[in-house]
Amino acid sequence: MQREAIDAARRILREEGYGIPVDVEGIARARNVTVVRQELDDSVSGVLVVKAGHGIIGVNDRHHPNRQRFTIAHELAHYLLHQECSDLFVDRSPVFFRDETSSGGVKQQEIAANAFAAELLMPREELKERLNERPIDALDDMSIRRLAARxxxxxxxxTIRLTRLGLVPDWVSAEVG
Ligand SMILES: [Zn+2]
Structure with a gap:
């Protein structure tokens, strides 16, 4: 399921052509999905409603813009991959920091949606290329921040992404986490 989600993200990037930062809202729009910023309970990152094949993503407008981008990508994954299972998804935060190895209540769909979002916003090939051009010092907070901002x-x-891809050593995420 995770594999499938990552492949779906890559396919979209390939079809759209893309710049960095990836225009996640443009990608959603191109797939008949409307993004609405709204006041939501602080514990809710985002929701997806599917009506007659049309998707509406509600994003918590009080969350940081970068977090909103991740939420949109996550909900888009539910729309593209899981709408046959349900027409309503409500994601409580922090959805994206759940460890894929942790057990208990972590649904496969959530893991898949996070894998999709990570690949869509931080494409593996793009990250590898940038790190080849300009290696980052994993100990240097600023270099991580600069790359994240880009x-x-x-x-x-x-940091979680780089660790999972094996592009920085494991202990780094423990430091930042
Ligand atoms: Zn979700």
Whole structure:
């Protein structure tokens, strides 16, 4: 399921062509999905409603813009991959920091949606290329932040991503987390 989600994200990036930061809202719009920023309970990152094949993503407008981008990508994954299972998804935060190895209540769909969002916003090939051009010092907070800002993601999301891809050593995420 995770594999499928990552492939779906790559396919979209390939079809759209893309710049960094990836225009996640443009991608959603191109797929008949409307994004609405709204006041939501602080514990809710985002919701997806599917009506007659049309998707509406509600994003918590009080969350940081980078976090909103991740939420939009996550909800888009539910729309593209899971709408046959349900027409309503409510994601409580922090959805994206759940460890994929942790057990208990972590649904496969959520793991898949996070994998999709990570690949969409921080494409593996793009990250590898940038790190080849300009290696980052994993100990240097600023270099992580700079790279995160370029991709429009939080430093924490980027660190988790780099660790999972094996592009920085494991202990780094423990430091930032
Ligand atoms: Zn979700």
């Amino acid at each position: 991709f429009g993601v939080s430093a924490q999301a980027l």
